[in-house]
Amino acid sequence: MSSVVDKQPAVPDAARLPAAFKKRPKHPATRAYGLFRVLALVIIVLTFLAPLVWMVLSSLKTNVDIYDPTAAFVFSPTLQNYETVFGxxxxxxxxxxxxxxxxxxxxxxxxxxxxxxxxxxxxxxxxxxxxxxxxxxxxxxxxxxxxxxxxxxxxxxxxxxxxxxxxxxxxxxxxxxxxxxxxxxxxxxxxxxxxxxxxxxxxxxxxxxxxxxxxxxxxxxxxxxxxxxxxxxxxxxxxxxxxxxxxxxxxxxxxxxxxxxxxxxxxxxxxxxxxxxxxxxxxxxxxxxxxxxxxxx
Amino acid sequence: MSTGSPQNDRPTKGALDSFSHWANKHRKWVLAAPAMIFTALLIAFPLGWTLYLSLTDSSGSVRADSEFIGLENYGEVLTDFDRFWPAVGRTLYFTGGALAFEMALGMAIALLLWRPFRGEKWVRVAILLPLVATPVAVGMMWSLILDPNIGFANQALSWFGIPPQPWLAGQDTALTTLMFVDIWQWTPMVVLILLAGLTSLSDEPDEAARVDGASAWQRFWYVTFPLVMPVFITAILLRGIDALKTYDILYATKGKGGGSFHEVETLNVYAYGLSFDYNDYGMSSAVLIIFFMMIVGCIWLLTARKKRSNR
Missing domain, CATH: 1.10.3720.10 (MetI-like)
Incomplete structure (x- = not known):
């Protein structure tokens, strides 16, 4: 960022004034930003939750299923691991x-x-x-x-x-x-x-x-x-x-x-x-x- | 008494009353003393002992005879280019990398969450969960996800035609991978702190800049960011101290000594190994004192910077 930017307004005064007087929403989030924000938030939530979900899923799999990539999401859940732990x-x-x-x-x-x-x-x-x-x-x-x-x-x-x-x-x-x-x-x-x-x-x-x-x-x-x-x-x-x-x-x-x-x-x-x-x-x-x-x- | 609270000078009657009078008169220390004594016994005294051990050749058992050898341990540590200096490098690389990503991502996410929106509550829950998860369990969880053969990470990469990565198993990739595990777990902490800082800001400077036609980036960089700077530095401090001392995920994923090639051996891991695997207490104490001074130095630099930005 060059130092010129913060010293001079980006828009000439004449163009700026009417806009300033216009009644505008407090935070005019554009449609594009709104969409970007939703997408970004979805990615963030997935990033933080997915590993935890994977941990829970794996705890419900047999060791055979854990080693089988085709059983990543489709498998028959079992509580045998929990039995092992509490056993x-x-x-x-x-x-x-x-x-x-x-x-x-x-x-x-x-x-x-x-x-x-x-x-x-x-x-x-x-x-x-x-x-x-x-x-x-x-x-x-x-x-x-x-x-x-x-x-x-x-x-x-x-x-x-x-x-x-x-x-x-x-x-x-x-x-x-x-x-x-x-x-x-x-x-x-x-x-x-x-x-x-x-x-x-x-x-x-x-x-x-x-x-x-x-x-x-x-x-x-x-x-x-x-x-x-x-x-x-x-x-x-x-x-x-x-x-x-x-x-x-x-x-x-x-x-x-x-x-x-x-x-x-x-x-x-x-x-x-x-x-x-x-x-x-x-x-x-x-x-x-x-x-x-x-x-x- | 600096609070200027009115003193109750009641006449003393009996032992209980005179004790109560005494306790109230000295309440500053009566209230603080238990915590201070605990701190002195459990922290100051052991720290002093560690300082003393660092000047001796104590090893094998602390009970065994040891000789005072002055600064010899420090000399030996500081000229150890085999284990000590690489550990320093790894500690700084891990902390610096993790901090840089956590602060940048944390700032970005905090800005996204700043203005209220629908479903805010759920996003906050998702952000909170990694933060409270037990680090050892997090390490185990990522060891499975990042396992080179059966892990989901490499499976996902293969969908995009990317060759499998060694992740934690690779001698060169392990530390960077762990850095990203740390980023996954602790970015939420930075988000929460920065969000608290952002929420406490007044809207006016931002509004004024908006009226002046400043772009979103300009408003952030010239208005919001300088205002939130003290909180930003506090977040660096809190996170940086913990990142320097990271131990749990390193041990959970790579075991003792930071893996078979010491590839994730940071100062904390090195000192732990010297103490409890090699029982070389003199050396480990010297490493710890140097490590401690390093942490204090970093904090001192940052608080000096914070004072400047507060002005």
Whole structure:
């Protein structure tokens, strides 16, 4: 783009003026653009959904059908892969592990994170916030060796507590980040009014700010649970055979010699479907959580 | 107290009251302390330990005796053109490529979704699903789709007469293929952030430019884009940090060490391998400290740029 363009109007003044006075629709999208937009959106939706659909389709195929290109879309669906997955006695255990660790890590991050975020927002504790948010940028591997050493000395490796603690490393900064931007936008007047009416400052936090921040807490909790559910590296190192989470357990279907593609896809569906169902019902919260603070500039 | 909230100086009665008084007086730290202590114990202390390990020849077991060897590990790492520098190159290639595509595509899709339309809700759902899908499962899913022999990708290519591609199996193609898997999964994140930024803009500058006869491209490039720039940089920051640290899909598709020829071995994968496959803690800590400083450097550059565009 040459710099001439932005200095001079593209259209001479005489031609421009009448057009400006004419009453025009606010956003005159032309027919051609409308058509282009619909086409583009269809392509976008297909690109994002098709692989997921393929995963579900493959999970319903026998391994013979998976290897047969003519059976790409036309095949007789079977649940045998799911039977294989659940036939492994421990798979229900892994599902439970993922839920258990996700819920505890979320609840504990909430208990630690919400008051901290409140304090950091109200007292503008930029440096303390930066320290907590540092966790966001530290490569997880750099903590794993010291953790492994300390936790194995304490005899905790392979238990739930160490996994919950390690997931909190990811979830606590998330909670603090989301809740800080939430409290920043919560007007101070209500709490001041509460203090005038006899509440202590902490009482004002507990009885006024906290109830008002339920949407923010819901946002942060849902995202936290998803992040914990999806986390892989910490469980890879710190989990024992009975505390494996789903992302680690899925590797049971990958052997050196051969891969049980049907079972693998069924396991992948079992991991992703709960999270996608949660996401569908809480879409608004997830979007507001992921974009929290991003538009503050 | 910087908030200027009225202080409640009630007379103290009993232990509970005096505790409550004390807690309220120091509420700034009382509320923040648990999270700060957790951070110090689980993050700051281990990070310090890693820094210490990077100066020792610790290997085999952290419990085994190790000697303080100063900066020797760093010297060894920085002159390692066999594994370290290629890993740096791959990390930068993967992150740079993924970011470039994600930002460009993300901006384009966000602009398409900006103005309301019918069926908007469904498009947003489709965009949200890759984002929340478990990365390991996503890796597995793409390994099947991109399998050179039985994958749907090569089958689809054959309909257009294009010869089959090795995708993840190729020594030269694996990293680029994984870059596109990352783009598939994380472009939606950029879309959501940019869309939030676009929606918060006022219509007026765009309207004024339209009245002045600016073309759609001119309105975007000279009006909308500069206005959304701070959000754009935030999106680069958030996505860039995660892209640098990508691990799950690399492990899920290529296994340990980034494949048999280390073809997708990024810094994170390399450091993980040094720690847990070779148990060379000194070296891996040195790699991690360098990696960490690299991330901090990138963030510092970007925030400096953001401050400038905010002005």
């Amino acid at each position: 492994q006695a421990s798979y229900l255990q892994y599902i439970f592990n993922s839920f258990w660790i996700g819920i505890w890590a979320t609840v504990l991050s909430m208990i630690l994170g919400v008051p901290a975020a409140y304090s950091m927002s109200r007292f503008v504790m930029k440096k303390s916030a930066a320290v907590v948010l540092m966790a966001r940028i530290i490569p997880g591997v750099s903590l794993l060796v010291p953790w492994y050493f300390v936790f194995s000395n304490l005899g905790l490796v392979g238990g739930y507590s160490v996994l919950i603690l390690s997931h909190m490393f990811v979830l606590l900064p998330l909670f603090v980040y989301i809740m800080m931007s939430f409290f920043d936008s919560l007007p101070l007047e209500l709490e001041e009014q509460g203090q005038v009416d006899g509440l202590t400052p902490i009482g004002a936090f507990l009885r006024i700010a906290l109830p008002l921040s339920v949407p923010g807490i819901a946002t942060a909790s849902i995202l936290s649970f998803i992040f914990s559910w999806n986390n892989f590296m910490f469980a890879l190192v710190l989990s024992g055979s009975s505390t494996k989470t789903l992302p680690v357990a899925i590797f049971d279907f990958v052997a050196y010699a051969s891969i049980d593609w049907g079972g693998l896809m069924a396991a992948a569906v079992i991991i992703t479907v709960p999270i996608m169902v949660i996401a569908l019902f809480t879409q608004k919260y997830i979007v507001s959580g992921l974009t929290a603070g991003a538009t503050k500039g």
